Amino acid sequence: MSRRPNTSENSPLLNGDTETIPIQQNIPQRSSSNTPSSQAFKIAAAMYSFTTLGLFNSSLGAVLPLLSRHYALTDLHVSFIFLVGPLGYVIAAQCSDAVHYRFGQRGIAVAGPVLQILSTVFAAAHPAFGWVLVAFVAQGLGTGLLDGSWCAWAGSMERANTVSGLLHGSYSVGGAVGPFLVTLLAAGGRAWWEWYFILAGASTLSFIVLVAAFRHEDATAYRQSKRSSVVDVEADAKVMFKHRATWFCAAYFLTYVGTETAISGWVVSFMWRYRHSSLTQSGLTSSGYWIGMAVGRLTLGFATDRIGVRRATMLYFCIAIALEALFAVVVSSAVSVVLMVMLGFIMGPLFPSGVVVLTRLLPGELHVAAVSFVASLGQVGGALLPFAIGAVVEGLGIGVFRFAILVQTILSLFVWIAFARLRPALQPVHTARLED
Numbered sequence: 001m002s003r004r005p006n007t008s009e010n011s012p013l014l015n016g017d018t019e020t021i022p023i024q025q026n027i028p029q030r031s032s033s034n035t036p037s038s039q040a041f042k043i044a045a046a047m048y049s050f051t052t053l054g055l056f057n058s059s060l061g062a063v064l065p066l067l068s069r070h071y072a073l074t075d076l077h078v079s080f081i082f083l084v085g086p087l088g089y090v091i092a093a094q095c096s097d098a099v100h101y102r103f104g105q106r107g108i109a110v111a112g113p114v115l116q117i118l119s120t121v122f123a124a125a126h127p128a129f130g131w132v133l134v135a136f137v138a139q140g141l142g143t144g145l146l147d148g149s150w151c152a153w154a155g156s157m158e159r160a161n162t163v164s165g166l167l168h169g170s171y172s173v174g175g176a177v178g179p180f181l182v183t184l185l186a187a188g189g190r191a192w193w194e195w196y197f198i199l200a201g202a203s204t205l206s207f208i209v210l211v212a213a214f215r216h217e218d219a220t221a222y223r224q225s226k227r228s229s230v231v232d233v234e235a236d237a238k239v240m241f242k243h244r245a246t247w248f249c250a251a252y253f254l255t256y257v258g259t260e261t262a263i264s265g266w267v268v269s270f271m272w273r274y275r276h277s278s279l280t281q282s283g284l285t286s287s288g289y290w291i292g293m294a295v296g297r298l299t300l301g302f303a304t305d306r307i308g309v310r311r312a313t314m315l316y317f318c319i320a321i322a323l324e325a326l327f328a329v330v331v332s333s334a335v336s337v338v339l340m341v342m343l344g345f346i347m348g349p350l351f352p353s354g355v356v357v358l359t360r361l362l363p364g365e366l367h368v369a370a371v372s373f374v375a376s377l378g379q380v381g382g383a384l385l386p387f388a389i390g391a392v393v394e395g396l397g398i399g400v401f402r403f404a405i406l407v408q409t410i411l412s413l414f415v416w417i418a419f420a421r422l423r424p425a426l427q428p429v430h431t432a433r434l435e436d
Contacts, residue, residue, distance in 0.1 A: 054174020088140020296348020
């Protein structure tokens, strides 16, 4: 009779009491592409890639009013942009695993930035609005390939919390810079589409850096890393959906990413219309939230590694709920800005922690497919939950925003508790710090 795997906080995720799958003897222990210097270059390249993802996603809110004015759109029409981005993510989730098995990580390093370059150049040409939506689908596809792939790769590393924190911290840096740059361009009398020329340049640099870093990571290298020489993407997908971890993580990302996006998307309107702050101070609330998240993701990964991802994430959620409760009752604009910075800081590790736990619960060959799938569900939540808040605000007023994000964060905590209680499949994976 097999023993129950030891998943204590101070023990490896799997130890000698569990069965492991033999590793093929002809696989080299360390290739030239897996030296410490090479790994550091890959991490740096992925960090820059995530910075560009942050630029893409965070700048959308600042671009929307400019788009609406240029194309004479109603709020309903311009809001379709929020829906087409997740569509690209969903497509990416369906094809990411196939790209890995046929072209390796090198294929992702090529396809993702190329799609971003094409979409930005097309948007910069400012065609009819319907074609702009098509460009945003392509951009979502490229972003989804890069996001899911590098998340899965980082989550399977030995110091997964630290590396994932670095990636998502880089994303938040881009998230903080993007709206500021768009506002700066608009204040200087520049057209909205000139921002997409800048994004095209950033994506081109991303292409160069990623291809250089992952040039040796072809299909053979990827299959060897997963101990498989058979391309069976459909089988992987079917097996992935049989694991409860996939569905619990998808539910967690659906609620959490929706909460994160709702905060960044509505807090400026709330501060301006309800707290009667100046437009500049209202904008600082959003920027402060992203800056806090960047710092949290870059620094709290180390604390998460030491405390343990399950216990640490529950602690972060409890602190976030307390901060949101304070934000709901204070009336000072200055205090509200400080609370948003603190909230962003403490929420920083919440997304990377979900990726880390998922990769510990699933066999290695399912990581890319599973992370791509749950990331796409997260983007769906990032589109639907802000719309839901908008519908409530339409009927009850903008003041309800502060209570809506509090309820959503509590819901995310409950989903996390259920997700974190799952036990891993028996597999030889890197050491992880997870408690009972």
